[in-house]
Amino acid sequence: MTKFVLASASPARRRLLHNVGIEPIVCQSDFDESQVKVTDPVELVKTLALHKAQTVAPKFNDALVLGCDSVLSIQGEIHGKPANPQEAIARWQMMRGRVGELYTGHALIDLSQDKTIVRCGITQVYFANVSDRAIQAYVATGEPLKCAGCFALEGRGGLFVEKLDGCHSNVIGLSLPLLYQMLSELGYEVTDFW
Template sequence: MRIVLASQSPSRLQILRAAGVEPVVHPADVDERAIEAVSSGTEETVEALAAAKARAVSELYPDDVVIGCDSMLLLDGQLQGKPHTREATIERWRAQAGRQAELLTGHCISYGAQEFIATGRTQIHFAPATEADIKAYAATGEPLQCAGAFTLEALGGWFIDRIEGDPSSVIGLSLPLVRRALYSFGVDVSEFWHS
């Protein structure tokens, strides 16, 4: 039995590796925009995206644990995903600098016919970053493919004053949620640790 990560996120892979797991990496190919268009709520959206990713991969790995995740930032009642461009990153940071928002990370963990779906919610307190730092951060390219246009574990950490909640969920995958899923399947976490 293995853990299969249905994601190409280097941050999610880093979390699992740091936690003693060497997963099979099999990124899911799903139409995220189409799923977002038919989802009606905040948690529903990130959970639907996570479920689509896990389900797209799980049939290829029926005897393994498959993890699908998706993160979005909730600011002013609006969900925000990856900014993709420098310009969008700068605009996002102008809106969120010095403010508080909530990062939602949807998880779908499957094992055979069993499925565990949950969302990690973490409060993010953004620093009042200067315009020069916002532009410099966008120019690095780091935040372009990150939900909320930031990282906690790299350069973006300079601009996060504090968080309230699970740090691993902010990075992209909640170890506590995965542990709860495994326990619900009757599986111990330590079964996946490598020597």
């Protein structure tokens, strides 16, 4: 059986895979994201996801290696993880009551076939008009500091999202429907990894 490697230390991505029956080998890439200077969000997340997967791939002989990266775009401005609580508060004050686009790049390297597929999932996120008090309390939990876009849909941040247009798991960091399509394109059934 081909090994499935997740080139990410994200507990949310690992949990999504686990929930659909895939127990990945977790291998954090430690790729230096500051090397990539791309301003288009689609190209940015695809490039970062590919670099993460390519950094991990040489450690394995026969495996599927999945790299992912997510960013949030609000009014054309790209945001990753906030650097500190002050930045998280300011970001939430700017996001509230607005619609953002959550982009997640997916790069799947099949070492046995020497093939690579790179895709991007995009989901519209409608943010509630959250009060300053709620923003400060949310940031104080530390949750938004660990997330691209400054919120965790599957955590407390889910309270402040009114609606999604698109794939919900994409917002958590890994589009399961997109992964299914990518596996199919490489000739695999997702059940091969159960």
